[in-house]
Amino acid sequence: MKFDYLIVGAGYAGAVIAERIASQLDKKVLIVDKRNHIGGNAYDYYNEHGLLIHKYGPHIFHTKSSKVWNYLSGFTSWLPYYHHVLAVIEGKKVPVPFNFNSIYQLFPANFAARLENLLLDKFSYGLKIPILKLMESNDSDLKFLAEYVYENVFKGYTMKQWGLKPEELDFSVTSRVPVYLSRDNRYFQDQYQGIPGRGYTEMFNRMLANDNIHIMLKTDYKDIVDDIKFNKMVYTGPVDFFFDNMHGELPYRSLSFDLKSYRKDQFQETAQVNYPNNHNYTRITEFRHFTDQKSDFTTVAYEYPEEYLPGNNDPYYPVPNDENHVRYEQYRKETEKLKDSVIFTGRLAEYKYYNMDEIVAVALMIFKNRIA
Numbered sequence: 253m254k255f256d257y258l259i260v261g262a263g264y265a266g267a268v269i270a271e272r273i274a275s276q277l278d279k280k281v282l283i284v285d286k287r288n289h290i291g292g293n294a295y296d297y298y299n300e301h302g303l304l305i306h307k308y309g310p311h312i313f314h315t316k317s318s319k320v321w322n323y324l325s326g327f328t329s330w331l332p333y334y335h336h337v338l339a340v341i342e343g344k345k346v347p348v349p350f351n352f353n354s355i356y357q358l359f360p361a362n363f364a365a366r367l368e369n370l371l372l373d374k375f376s377y378g379l380k381i382p383i384l385k386l387m388e389s390n391d392s393d394l395k396f397l398a399e400y401v402y403e404n405v406f407k408g409y410t411m412k413q414w415g416l417k418p419e420e421l422d423f424s425v426t427s428r429v430p431v432y433l434s435r436d437n438r439y440f441q442d443q444y445q446g447i448p449g450r451g452y453t454e455m456f457n458r459m460l461a462n463d464n465i466h467i468m469l470k471t472d473y474k475d476i477v478d479d480i481k482f483n484k485m486v487y488t489g490p491v492d493f494f495f496d497n498m499h500g501e502l503p504y505r506s507l508s509f510d511l512k513s514y515r516k517d518q519f520q521e522t523a524q525v526n527y528p529n530n531h532n533y534t535r536i537t538e539f540r541h542f543t544d545q546k547s548d549f550t551t552v553a554y555e556y557p558e559e560y561l562p563g564n565n566d567p568y569y570p571v572p573n574d575e576n577h578v579r580y581e582q583y584r585k586e587t588e589k590l591k592d593s594v595i596f597t598g599r600l601a602e603y604k605y606y607n608m609d610e611i612v613a614v615a616l617m618i619f620k621n622r623i624a
Contacts, residue, residue: 253466254280255281255282255466255482256277256281256483257486258281258282258473258480258484259281259488260285260473260489261488261489262287262290262292263291263598263611264292265598266285266488267290267291267292268616269619271459271462272615273464273619274462274465282466282467282480283465285471286471287469287470289453290457290467291452294306295456296311302545303540303549303550303551305511305539309507309537309553310523311452312335312445312542313444313609314444315607317613323612324448328448328449329449330447330449333447334445335439335524336438338526339409339526340525340527340528345521348405351435351437352364355397363393370394371431374389374391375433378434380430380431380432381431383401383402383406383431384418386398386401387402407528409526409534412528413505414505424572424605484594485594486595487597487601488596488597490502490504491587491600495586499582499583501562503559503576506558506560506568507555507557508555508556509553510554511553512551512552513552514552515548516550519550520536520552522538522541523538524536524537534555534557536552536555538551570600572605580603595622597611597614
């Protein structure tokens, strides 16, 4: 069979572009994925206790974009859900991002009030101040606060997550851990937030339920690319793999998960509790908080960051720093040479961190500007 498009990867980027090509252009698409499922890292499934589990760690959909929200709403209903995260600091569980509530839980009331007033004198209420920026303050109390958050919230978690010191990473990473000048304990403040009503996998199933879309799982596209007839490729896998590591391997961080089930109603107060300084894991996720399912059991995932080793685990996060950007730029120049025949997009193909809503927006834009 001849296809109009070969799409490598069945995650958000590949699935959205495939759906648009199939439904809007009535063209035939073949999706190929190495894994045994669609949905990429957003894949979820029901375990033996009937609980919906996010296989690759917690995925909470949030966006400011009505266009993205409305597009995905064509394939799913939504469970309203606002993510709350606690971090264990000096034996106390406090909200993160670190906010005014966190300050009052950890410090004496008079000193906490002083810190609050100092912050509001210098910055506007509702701002998120990157911790490394706050460390530049000339005020001794604000500098103390910045160093406290750096040491107790930021440094340990970052070193476990990335295997690098915060200073060795791009601002794009370090700015994700701010001091939030607010009493809003929600992890995200976007207008649209929720969990797909029947899970991410079912949302992807509906997205790809088109006779023009054919899917091959557990397949390396390199094993079949010479035997498939197609006009153009959309590639969402690791860009260094595509070019046979001609400029060297790009580093990624990976994760492993230890899932445990307990016969109890609740394991922890919120869906996610971070452990910046204690234990080898970075966080524990309790999945029942996402869906409010009823069961005699609850299931949690202990999350362990680790180095990505091709063939042994999965690449999750590009490691953004100057050295890796230089290497990626060599690959980006290679992709330019193929721009008429191959579209490279997604976290792995662009060596760039994307939230779920961001990659949906990018995929819709690519369809509009380069395909339709």
